[in-house]
Amino acid sequence: MKLTGNTVLITGGGSGIGEALAIAFYNKGNKVIIAGRQLEKLKTMTSNFPGMAYLSVDMTSLESISAFAKTLINEHADLNLIINNAGIMIPEDLLKAPANIETAERTVLTNLLGPIRLTSTLLPHLIEQKPSAIMMVTSGLAFVPLAIRGTN
Numbered sequence: 653m654k655l656t657g658n659t660v661l662i663t664g665g666g667s668g669i670g671e672a673l674a675i676a677f678y679n680k681g682n683k684v685i686i687a688g689r690q691l692e693k694l695k696t697m698t699s700n701f702p703g704m705a706y707l708s709v710d711m712t713s714l715e716s717i718s719a720f721a722k723t724l725i726n727e728h729a730d731l732n733l734i735i736n737n738a739g740i741m742i743p744e745d746l747l748k749a750p751a752n753i754e755t756a757e758r759t760v761l762t763n764l765l766g767p768i769r770l771t772s773t774l775l776p777h778l779i780e781q782k783p784s785a786i787m788m789v790t791s792g793l794a795f796v797p798l799a800i801r802g803t804n
C-alpha cells in the first residue's frame with residue numbers, strides 16, 4: 653500500500669487513534685477526510701490542517717452511512733483508501749444481564765455492522781480506483797477477551 657498521494661477517509665478521525673492517523677497521513681502528503689457525529693470537533697480539527705475535509709456520519713445508522721457514502725464520493729471522487737476506525741468501548745456488567753443488552757447491541761452496530769455496511773457501500777467505488785485499500789482499526793480484545801468489555 654502506498655502511504656502518500658492517497659485520498660483517505662478516516663472514520664472517527666476527530667479524536668484519539670483516528671486523529672493521530674489523520675495527522676500522520678496528512679503530514680505524509682495525503683488528502684484526508686475525517687468523519688464522525690460531532691461536527692464542531694471535526695471542524696475545529698480541520699481548521700488546523702488546510703485542505704483536510706470533514707463530513708458527518710453516524711455509524712449506527714444505515715441511512716446515515718448511505719447518505720454519507722454518496723456525499724463522500726461526490727465530493728471526493730478520487731477516494732482510494734478507507735480506514736474504519738470509529739468505535740466505542742463501553743464497560744459492560746454481565747452480572748446485570750439482560751440490562752447490558754442495549755450496550756451490547758450499540759457496540760455491535762457501531763464497531764462491527766457499521767464498518768461492514770460502510771465498506772460494502774464503498775467497495776464498488778474502491779474497486780475502480782488503482783490502487784485502493786481498506787484498513788480496519790481493531791482491538792486486542794478481539795483476540796483476548798475481557799469480561800468487562802464482553803461484546804468488544
Ligand SMILES: NC(=O)c1ccc[n+]([C@@H]2O[C@H](COP(=O)([O-])OP(=O)(O)OC[C@H]3O[C@@H](n4cnc5c(N)ncnc54)[C@H](OP(=O)(O)O)[C@@H]3O)[C@@H](O)[C@H]2O)c1
Binds near residue numbers: 663669670738
Ligand atoms: N484506545 C484504546 O486503547 C483502544 C484499544 C483497542 C482498540 N481501540 C479501538 O480503536 C478505535 C479508536 O479508539 P479511540 O481510543 O481512539 O477512541 P475515541 O478517542 O473515543 O474515538 C472514537 C471515535 O469514533 C467516533 N465514533 C464513535 N461512535 C461513532 C458513531 N456512531 N458514528 C460515527 N463515529 C463514531 C467518535 O467520533 P464522534 O463522537 O464525533 O462520533 C470518535 O472520534 C475504536 O474502534 C476502538 O474500539 C482502541
